[in-house]
Amino acid sequence: MHSPFLTPGSRSQLDNLALLQLRRDQTIPTILQLHDEKNGGYKEGKVTNTRFGSFPHITLCDQPWGSQIIASKVDTGSRGRTQKMKRKADELDSSTQAEDKPSPQTPVAASSGFLHLLYPTPELWTASLPHRTQVVYTPDYSYILHRLRARPGSTVIEAGAGSGSFTHASVRAVFNGYPSDDQPTKKRRLGKVCSFEFHAQRAEKVRVEVNQHGLDGLVEVTHRDVYEDGFLLGDPKTGKSPKANAIFLDLPAPWLALKHLVRNPPEGTESPLDPTSPVYICTFSPCLEQVQRTISTLRQLGWLGISMVEVNNRRIEVKRERVGLDLGNIRGTVVFPKSVDEAVERTRALEERAQLFRATQNQSDGDSTPAPKAENEAKGGQQESEVPVYKQGRVMTRSELDLKNHTSYLVFAILPREWTEEDEKRCREKWPSNRVQEPQGPQKSKKQLKRESREKRDLQRKEQSQPETESQKE
Amino acid sequence: MHSYVRPNQFVALRLPSEFTKIQKIEPDSTVFLGKFGSFPANQIIGRPFYLTFEILDDADEKDGSCLRIIPAAELHAETLIAEGEGDGEELDTNEDGTPMRTNREIVDDASTQKLTWEEIEALKKESGGAGREIISKLLESHQTLDQKTSFSLAKYMLRKRRKYMKRFTVLPLDVSILTNHMMEDQGAARIMELRDEMVGLLGCWGNVHHGGDASLDEAIAAKPNGRYLVVDDTGGLVVAAMAERMGILYPHDGDEYEEQGSSDEPKKNEAEQAHDDEQPPTESSTHRPARPAHMSASGNSITVLHPNKQPNLSLLKYFGYSQDNPDETHPLHKHLKTISWLQLLDPNADPIYSEEPEIIPESELYTMKSNKRGAYYRKRNRWTRVQSVVNEARAGEFDGLIVATVMDPSSVLKYAVPLLAGSAHVAVYSPSIEPLTELSDLYSTAKKTAFINRRQQLREQKLQQSSDQPDANETELQDSDLSELMAEFYLDPTLLLAPTLQNSRVRPWQVLPGRTHPLMSMRGGAEGYIFHAVRVIPTQQTIQAAGNLSRKKRKVVTQETPTTAVDSGSGVDVEMKS
């Protein structure tokens, strides 16, 4: 078992997820298959139809990842066509297939277009996945996972799974090998995501995706109301603890789930937290009221380092802006003087022509052939520019139009390991304070002393320069 | 997993001033915190991270302990009291003037309870030191002052007190904390003002992750996964961040899952560690089990491309790894490879690569003095290592490219992008936008189209010239043609798909009862931008393999051209006729 998200290998493989990228922000996820069980019609087997043409999967399988693939001529047939009318053409990933054709026909290249065959990543998946709920996007989850210290070997609890966007990002973060049946002798801890969702269909859909994406054993989906029943795997009361190091709650009322995320649950059930490590939590809420309730509960439950942030992300468009009279008549060009000099020059030229025209008119008083000619020349300067289009104008940046300013508020907190009096006592015996060499001991070099006093000075200076703010970074 | 403070580990100490101090925790030493005081390192070794300690004025008579762990309730005392008081009972209104749900409602909800006097009493019992004083004062004054005033007074005192309190919190020194530490100090320029959110974004867009365990999985063994190219002018912060994502940053990363108590001992003493980088494995194996050779990992590896003879990765020292004196047991020893641009682009110009040290037969080696023999092995090993690292890098097929450089990023991409496998991701960080807009422009749709046309032209010229011998390398362009293309386009714009530019900024808020708002001051300085694109394999290369389809396919490419030219500069990917 392997996942194209984690170990894609060098070529696309049958029965695995592949992403078909038509253009930026237009990616179709599809499972590569020669035949499609759903319906028949195409001689070529399973076909993905896009607005840039049809792509029989036989042309997509076993190709080097990243390949540019040319569309094929496919007899869409009447069934294919009616289907196409119903749905938006470029999102159509349906197919029709001949009933008793044993193997798909070799397709013929068409001139309609091409696509790029990419292996899936959480980023591309997040941008193309079928939305069932609001999802967490890359700017947020990249920061969340970084602050949650979700690293290879960690165990992440996630609730609710929703559309599985965060699920895919977090499994990549914690992955450090596939679980194998014959338990290796090594006790190395394998990264895992424990995902909870109380909406039955959503839970099922995520489970199917996990399986299709080769993530079985790395992601465990539990259908569960976590407010009520907490985070143990299997039975809510007697189940196994996930021993989580990191928790992400994307729920309407995260504070209702927090009571289960403690070191010593009241009813004597096992804690879902890893007893040997600090636990990092992040909650994701759109409203300040939710944030305040969450933080208040976190404080009462003894979480530390509580902080709240908002991530502002924007995408920036880069393009050349062409302004000038001497640039060719190309779309996007602003026909306008690019500078005062050009403006003056042009007006002067027009003026001179006009004078010339008046002069000739005064002289001959006859029919006026030169005038239109002069007009033409003046307007133009229209001779093709020397500079190729891609070098014309000036490179400009601006924020893209679909600017999402606010997604959600992110609350972070940390729960340290439990530390009992006995633990402390044992530690004191093991690391006795009286073994410490006196700070002013003779073994200290001059250099060392100097450094220390410098450090002291630095600290004091910093302390003084620290403004009198009441920032509440605990 | 950072579960407890290990001896000889670097940690970050957060002081009452909110500044962090990086400190190596050496057993039996004293840690100085300036005016906040000092304490014996042994009193935090073995303890969990994220605890806050108070330095007591008088050490315990019995065991000399002078630190007290401050319980969470005491740390939160001020806010818990404020919440209990129902402070912040102000009527907030929405922009349109309608009253908003107030904090009061939240505090009164059944799910979050007011702090009762009993609870404060319990709190008082639990806590010691300053917190206790405050709370008892508060309770005393309760009789005489009205409630509101007494609370305000208590809060005022707590705040005042906290400023001078001798408290510190022990944090594990990881990439996030090191990044914040460098940003708050004079180090910002050293790390190219790379903020924490940019670190996360860079790693995600670069798709950097653990490559799996090649030894266990056959599917992975077929093609080593997780080979990343990194260009890092942040002194090693980017390398550290990527290594953290790949599970090769921390000395105990490769270890088996361990419980507290098993490895509290210092790993080995410093003297033993101080062995030569080039020491032959044969010698070290006499007192240690054989370790995998330096830079020998086939997958899950970082290859650093550096401009000078040696890379500057000095920040890795905080994670227990030094370039000059690498610890053989550290995962980076095997998984971090370094190669200079000269070695990559013109390896034969580097004598270490090109001049193989002569092989001395075993029999002769026996007669040599041990230091001479050592020197011989060192040279041989270094040559073998450089050979394999350079050859492997030049063979390419990397899974990602991560760049944070003060050089021109387009020069990096020009040479590094061809070394990527198809579908690999490229992520470039820059503190300011200009180098990245130039980069985006080099990969613009208009450039792509013009490049394809020009190349086609050159090919057709070629075809006419060699019409007497058809089929001979019909589409192969000679170096001279390529250099003509490069002179015009600088790099091959068809190798990257969907270039995107973005910027991200995290805005911290203060959340206190009745006083919730974005923090007033944020750091100025660089905005920070990330360029992302995907390496693709343009169809020209597959045409030849596809045989009789090639002519039709080529026609497609030429056909699409006019459409693209019209739609130039729109920032979208190559436009196709539909």
Ligand SMILES: C[S@@+](CC[C@H](N)C(=O)[O-])C[C@H]1O[C@@H](n2cnc3c(N)ncnc32)[C@H](O)[C@@H]1O
């Ligand atoms: C916004 S969505 C999560 C989206 C997800 N983070 C993603 O990136 O795709 C919230 C999900 O939480 C689920 N949910 C709400 N309350 C829950 C509860 N008490 N227990 C489990 N799941 C719950 C909802 O059904 C919904 O699917």
